[in-house]
Amino acid sequence: MERDLRALARAREWYGPHSSTAEDWSPDALLRAKGTTTVSVVLPARNEESTVGDIITVIRRELVERTPLVDEILVVDSNCTDATAAKAAAAGARVVAQDAVLPHLPPLTGKGEALWKGLAASHGDIVVFVDSDLRDFGAHFVTGLLGPLLTDPRIHFVKGAYERPLIGEDGIARRGDGGRVTELVARPLINLFWPELAGFHQPLGGEYAARRDVLAQVPFVTEYGVEFGMLVDLLDLVGLDAMAQVDLGTRTHSHQSTTALGRMAGQITLTAWSRLERQGRVLSSGPPSRTLLQFGIDGRPDLVDVSVAERPPLASLLLEEDVA
Numbered sequence: 001m002e003r004d005l006r007a008l009a010r011a012r013e014w015y016g017p018h019s020s021t022a023e024d025w026s027p028d029a030l031l032r033a034k035g036t037t038t039v040s041v042v043l044p045a046r047n048e049e050s051t052v053g054d055i056i057t058v059i060r061r062e063l064v065e066r067t068p069l070v071d072e073i074l075v076v077d078s079n080c081t082d083a084t085a086a087k088a089a090a091a092g093a094r095v096v097a098q099d100a101v102l103p104h105l106p107p108l109t110g111k112g113e114a115l116w117k118g119l120a121a122s123h124g125d126i127v128v129f130v131d132s133d134l135r136d137f138g139a140h141f142v143t144g145l146l147g148p149l150l151t152d153p154r155i156h157f158v159k160g161a162y163e164r165p166l167i168g169e170d171g172i173a174r175r176g177d178g179g180r181v182t183e184l185v186a187r188p189l190i191n192l193f194w195p196e197l198a199g200f201h202q203p204l205g206g207e208y209a210a211r212r213d214v215l216a217q218v219p220f221v222t223e224y225g226v227e228f229g230m231l232v233d234l235l236d237l238v239g240l241d242a243m244a245q246v247d248l249g250t251r252t253h254s255h256q257s258t259t260a261l262g263r264m265a266g267q268i269t270l271t272a273w274s275r276l277e278r279q280g281r282v283l284s285s286g287p288p289s290r291t292l293l294q295f296g297i298d299g300r301p302d303l304v305d306v307s308v309a310e311r312p313p314l315a316s317l318l319l320e321e322d323v324a
């Protein structure tokens with residue numbers, strides 16, 4: 001109890017000095033602070049043809065042409081079966097196929113694989129990750145995330161914070177109802193086991209930025225375990241004071257079904273379990289199951305695989321290759 005109170009006090013103490021808003025970071029001031037630091041925006045995309053082009057157009061117009069803060073826009077084509085790649089290229093992004101990056105490695109799947117391949121295929125000193133399904137994207141998403149990284153060498157990772165309405169099938173936005181897996185799974189797990197991280201408003205949010213040399217030192221959990229695993233691993237690696245968050249306003253995106261989020265919840269739970277084991281905080285007599293029995297509306301049972309894998313820190317791979 002004492003430890004948890006201390007940890008939550010730590011989270012509260014961290015929150016003030018390490019939280020800002022996108023408005024605090026003007027593009028012109030950031031351009032002055034940028035110097036020779038290079039910036040890559042990496043967008044993981046799985047069948048996002050209806051939104052990816054607009055996001056890239058805003059980044060290119062505002063942050064490449066108007067204020068040259070961004071040096072590279074990379075879309076990772078995550079086994080798309082629609083026109084995502086063509087739309088992204090037409091809007092001015094470089095596009096790489098997920099499985100074409102480091103092709104000598106057996107391909108893995110999911111968002112975490114797309115992000116790790118995006119890190120490997122990009123070049124910026126700072127990498128900004130932005131989801132490709134955002135529906136109200138603004139350039140402030142990127143400038144807000146860059147702010148602390150371009151102005152404070154002590155900060156190595158910045159997470160977006162935002163209000164997340166749930167857009168219903170009727171098209172009506174229900175304030176505060178988005179981020180369902182965050183509220184039902186991730187936030188409770190973080191508060192129970194990593195309360196130092198409790199100050200992060202949106203631990204699963206898909207918009208965040210970090211220094212390349214830090215991202216290259218953490219593993220990337222595949223599928224939808226990537227954000228949860230990264231927060232816990234970065235807390236270990238760089239410590240809470242090297243992490244910050246920026247309020248980006250409101251974030252709306254394409255929503256998955258409850259069934260799909262059930263699978264996501266399973267992946268995140270397995271990720272949390274793996275970190276508890278790795279940190280020696282649980283002793284296990286055997287691995288947890290990696291399957292989830294779900295039931296369709298008609299009650300039909302459906303056994304799904306919620307296993308996650310893990311890519312090693314990129315730096316370790318490049319070191320091996322150098323040695324090889």
Ligand SMILES: O=c1ccn([C@@H]2O[C@H](COP(=O)(O)OP(=O)(O)O)[C@@H](O)[C@H]2O)c(=O)[nH]1
Pocket residue numbers: 043044045046047048076078109110111114130131132133206253254255256
């Ligand atoms: O195998 C995958 C799954 C997702 N994504 C991308 O990762 C981002 C977040 O995924 P999604 O929207 O499915 O998650 P949600 O926001 O609904 O939790 C989006 O840009 C997806 O296109 C990806 O690149 N590969």
Ligand SMILES: O=C(O)[C@@H](COP(=O)(O)O)O[C@H]1O[C@H](CO)[C@@H](O)[C@H](O)[C@H]1O
Pocket residue numbers: 111131164165166177178179180181182183204205206207224225226227228253254255256261264
């Ligand atoms: O935050 C969440 O609960 C989920 C689902 O959000 P919604 O309930 O569809 O608004 O969305 C996030 O989770 C994924 C897993 O970490 C991330 O990859 C997504 O980028 C993020 O949108």
